[in-house]
Amino acid sequence: MSVEHQPLRASDRDRDEVLVRLHTAYAEGRLSEPELDERIDLTLAARTHDDLGRVSADLPGPRPAPGSPSGRLQVAYKDTIARGGRWRVPDTFTSVVYKGRMLLDLRIAELTETVTTLRVVAYKSTVEIVVPAGVRVETAGTGVSLDAHDAPAGAPVVRVQGLAYKGHIEAKGTREYSAV
Incomplete structure (x- = not known):
């Protein structure tokens, strides 16, 4: 050949x-x-x-929006990955974790919109999302849990849309999170 x-x-x-x-x-x-x-x-x-x-071949391809900024997707494949510190969180952020672990720490991140959507897939994985005080958290999906988190009316919103297969996605408020 x-x-x-x-x-x-x-x-x-x-x-x-x-x-x-x-x-x-x-x-x-x-x-x-x-x-x-x-x-x-x-x-x-x-x-x-x-x-x-x-x-x-029978699945739709990726559909990135024209001119969409980088940093909208994070993938962990049989690995542990963390995203934290000062960073600008886009209006929609997607995390896919396959047989791994992920920490998504929003305590000092800059939320760019009043509503931020986090799409999370955890396949045989654990994903932990830490949300700062004063931010309302809404969850939807399968395998997603939320620790009690108080936020004032009109507070910014983080929506966690998750799918955990043989895994777990947990959103926590700052009070419930003790790691440094």
């Missing part, structure tokens, strides 16, 4: 992008749990772009 006819090799990043598409499709109800598990195995074993294309 000549070089020009060989399929292009897939990178770890290429596989990660397909994993995000698969988990998003699962969260949207496009894939069943057995289909997700099967496709994850195929993605992790994929050697070429053709292999990856076969795994995700």
Whole structure:
């Protein structure tokens, strides 16, 4: 076979992008749990772009908004990841964690809008979200919990839309969080 006819090799990043598409499709109800598990195995074993294309050919591709700023997505694959300190949180932020752990600390982050939506997928993972005092938290989804958190009327809102499969997503107020 000549070089020009060989399929292009897939990178770890290429596989990660397909994993995000698969988990998003699962969260949207496009894939069943057995289909997700099967496709994850195929993605992790994929050697070429053709292999990856076969795994995700029937799913919609990523739909980034034109001119959307970077920093709207964070992925942890079999790893522990933390996001905290001073940073600007976009109006919508997505976290996908696969067999890992994530801390999303908003205590000194700058919320850019009055309503911030956090879309979180935790596949066999734990995601912990720490919200500062004075911010109202709303949760929706499966496997999402919220510790009691008081906020005044008209306070900024953080909406946690989550899907935890064999995992857990927990939003906590500053009072409930003791780690430094």
